[in-house]
Amino acid sequence: MKTINEAVNKQKRPIKIIQFGEGVFLRGFFDWMIQNLNNKGVFNGSVVVVKPIEPKGRMAEFGEQDYLYTNLIRDLDGEETQIVDVIDHMVCPYDDFDAFLALAALPEVRFIVSNTTEAGIAFDETNTFDQAPPSTYPAKLTKLLYQRFALKLPGFWILPCELIEHNGKTLKEYVLRYAKLWNLGQEFIDWLEQENKFCSTLVDRIVSGFPADAELPYEDNFRNSAESFHFWAIEGKGLFAELPFDKAGCNVLLTDDITPYRERKVRILNGAHTSMVCLGLLRGMETVEDCMKNEEIFSFVSEFIQNEAIQTLDLPKEECEEFWNAVQKRFLNPYLHHKLSSISLNSVSKYCARVLPTVLDLEKQGVVAKNGLRAWKYLIDWYKQGTPCDDEALIRKIKEGTLEEILSDVSLWGDDYSRFAKEMEA
Template sequence: MPQYPERMIQFGEGNFMRAFVDWQLQQMNKQGLFNGSAAVIVPIGQGLGGLMAEQDNLYTVLLNGIMQEQPVNSREIITSVSRVINPYSDYEAYLALAENDELEFITSNTTEAGIAYQPGDRLEDTPPSSFPAKLTVLLHRRFELGKKGFVIIPCELIDRNGEKLQEIVRQYAAEWKLGDAFLQWLDAENTFCCSLVDRIVPGYPRDKAAELEAGLGYLDKLMVTAEPFLFWVIEGPAWLSERLPLAKAGLNVAVTDDMTLYRERKVHLLNGPHTAMVPLALMAGLETVEDVMNDETFYRFVRELLDEELIPMLDLPQEELLSYADAVLERFRNPFIRHELASISLNSISKFRTRLLPVLLRYQQERGQLPPLITLAFAALLLSYRGDLVKRQDSAEVLAVFDQAWSNPSTFAASILKEVSLWGQDLSQVPGLTEAIDARLHQLQNSGSRAALQQLVRSEA
């Protein structure tokens, strides 16, 4: 297999980055446009480093779906990962990356909760716990060595991700007293780009793994399925297109000076329905996005959510939004990939805050009432964090807040909505929201999510 020099540091070894960033590096490499690999960093204590090493950092990406009205069914072994470094077990190898002059780019996907300030992190920690603190340590080592900076492109699905990451790095630099010279180098020698990623990546095909491995002729514990569609918007300088020639390789990548339009459309019309459907569908016994789309009641929920609550709240050309929404529904129906609702549910609280809460608040302000479908989805999400109906997948801090609030069910709605740490504001001040959530919680517990939805959505007839 071809070997390439390390040109990128990648925080995150999960399914998405392997089927998105590393897959794109492979496409550039095949055309002789990049000739580089990624040194991947495990962002938390446990990761896939051992499994990657067992497979010589090779794995298969399987693309399945419809692209330009043509079926796509491709298999490709990805060779663009050079190694996986776990800073918790080999901190020196992590710091040594700062010495490599060929490294130019840093990418990341540490979930929506990853770009966050952790007050306990220190420069002396080996390593600090948060991703921004780990990055600050590496950048400071790079500065001390007198070397050039990086182009930093986070892929976390939060608004202005590059700016927020830079802000937190500067916060650590000030707190750790790293000096004005480092701050000047940080701003002058590094380019922090905001970005938006779009590719549905269901991950490891558990239900078809044995069949696929028989056809491939080898075992692959890290194979990952993805849809053929891909879109990456990078808000950065024009010269980036030459240094990272993704579009030149024929990839659907846009480098722009303003990504606002792209972000609003994607976060609210693709990610928003995902977050809304998950708790309701899981409570009804559905397992995948395709299950949702093949179920009349749940399909109507998604369609009406788009048409009546999401699209009217976006200040973008309506025809374009409707066209994009139709494309989203087609992607959701993709019969070739199994996109499990449980995988989408990771860190659902921060996802709701980013994807649906702004729409709920704007709807209430403009129309003087709450959007019924988003409100029901919100109540279902809160109920799912009780922990007995749906498996919770979130940080220990978030789960502790919910456990405390659920310790008194009679005051749960008012208590949880007041948690500024979760929502960025006191939602109990939103007119009618506490009462509406309380009523929906009782309805969901008494009659279930399907019955609750059937009262709100119109039938096909």
């Protein structure tokens, strides 16, 4: 069988994007979008990928197939297979730091994208300017930006995809801290502020490994699979003038504040997962799809989202309902096999972050969040009767405590919520 690079001719395009991270998410989300922009003829650019951590992993193997890979979109809407050819080459700073710094000299590069995991955007004061490379992503980025500044070239749009709040703001804060720690000068700091746009973003798409039952007419060791739903909110007004996602059918939103969209995702998508999981486990369900097809569980979750969670969000109700409709389709995707056992990990902390805020916001309005409280009771019942996966001491407290004792335990929930006991027992 032919390899993927024998089956297609890769098109050469100017490098316009530096991407920190080579994992399945960026390849199934951002690089797929760039492919669509190129295909539509509204952008003509490629990506150079920086391996942000040691070891090199499968860099050489990826290079053997010319950094080509297949992206399969598969869900209830059908299937679409696409070859993505936007990655020009890869650089590993741990192998060749000079090659990494040389990226700063590429005149047409205007964008830096990253997904270095939630732990990637970190500050380590032991990193020094002389290290080649320093260990953290913000330190590497500072070195690259300083090289760009020294060459008197324009700055970048910087678009982190890491799943932390205020990712752009935090990344900028750490870069500025390194600039000051390393005494790089006020002129460089002014250039950072004036010539670069650090944009906080929110990404949403499920990207997974390639399914075993899907066949290709060529060999591809880096194939990807994703759902059709995708959403990217970016605090970056003006970005479409240079990166026209709006002209390629990509679901990208530019806004002054991504907070309402983060809240929407947390309270609807994550809130639906967290409200269903313990009830589903108590009823013997295995996957999210099972729960969605169970009349009792679906009705319970749907009522919680529509009558409670959506009522607390600072976005038009129609937008939130449209998002919930999309979430339902995603949950019914038979190809995801999203197991309740994995969603149930650390359910107490997840409840506090994803469902409890809805309960408390409605309480301020004088409304009882009946299903939000029922989800809390199902959680407690699962921790008492089932096989929860959480901190052992925490599980013991719930197993051995009365409902009022459990709800009043500040170490579990962050406050005393014993006032909800009667409503939960009703």
